[in-house]
Amino acid sequence: MQLIGMMDSPFVRRVAVSMAVLGMAFEHRPVSVFRHFDQFREINPVVKAPTFVVDDGTQLIDSTLILDYLDQRVAPHARLMPQETAARRDALHLIGFALAACEKTVQIAYEQNLRPEDKRHAPWLERVRTQLGAAFDTLERDVAGAVRAGAWLCGDRLMQPDITVAVAWRFAQHILPGEIAPSRYPALAALSERAEALPAFVGAPLA
Structure with missing residues (x-):
């Protein structure tokens, strides 16, 4: 299996971290949608990261769809998404707001770094x-209880909401330094610090 894209993308990184947690081996190909556009287009004409190539050559795009596929390849007890309906709903709530934070971070970065100043x-x-x-206000409110209790967001083990929320927080801090004050979001900062110390995160460095 191949994961194509740069780790400075939160969407690529959440897949890489998830695969490490699931114990799945893969080849990472750090191809940039900007610096290596033509090379990426030869792999996937849509030029979208992450692109995931299954062993039979099938391409999957969109991190959430890739993660859904991967979750179905392991036993139910090992999956990163809860199976019970209410717990799954709550997990989707957290993941949705974390992905929204990623998207808005990207939009701000593009506006500041790619658009000429007189066109902003x-x-x-x-x-x-x-x-x-x-997005971060909502996440801070909804993760604070679990973080204070020293628990992960879905219980006693790291799961997809933890991964995606932690990746989103670290991405915003890295790409937009000073934009989001950690002092305003102590629970998110604490969750990120705990997650980033894990081997699965260390093995997929943001930069």
Whole structure:
């Protein structure tokens, strides 16, 4: 199996970390959608990271779809998504807001780093910043209890909500330094610190 894309993408990184937690071996191909556009296009004409290539050559795109496929390859007790309906709903809630935070972080970074300064639209940028803050506000509120209790978000083991929330937080801190104050989000900062110390995260460094 091949995972194609750069680890500075939270979407690539959440797949890499998840595969490490699941004990799945894979080949990582660090091809950039920006610096290696033509090379990436030869692999996947859509040029979307992550691109995941199954052993039979089938390509999967979109990190959530890739992770769904991988979760179905392991025994139910080892899966990273809860199986019980209410627990799965709560997990999807956390993952959804974490992915929204990733998307808004990317939009801000693109606006600041790729668009010429005289072409930037301040009201749009402020709107996206507000959305990013709202995503992290929601996550902070909803993870605080588990973090205070020293638990993972779905119980006694690391699962997909932990991975995705931690990856989203670290990505925002890395890409937008100073934008999101850790002092405002102590639970998210603590969850990230705990997760980033694990071998699965250390083995998939952001940069």
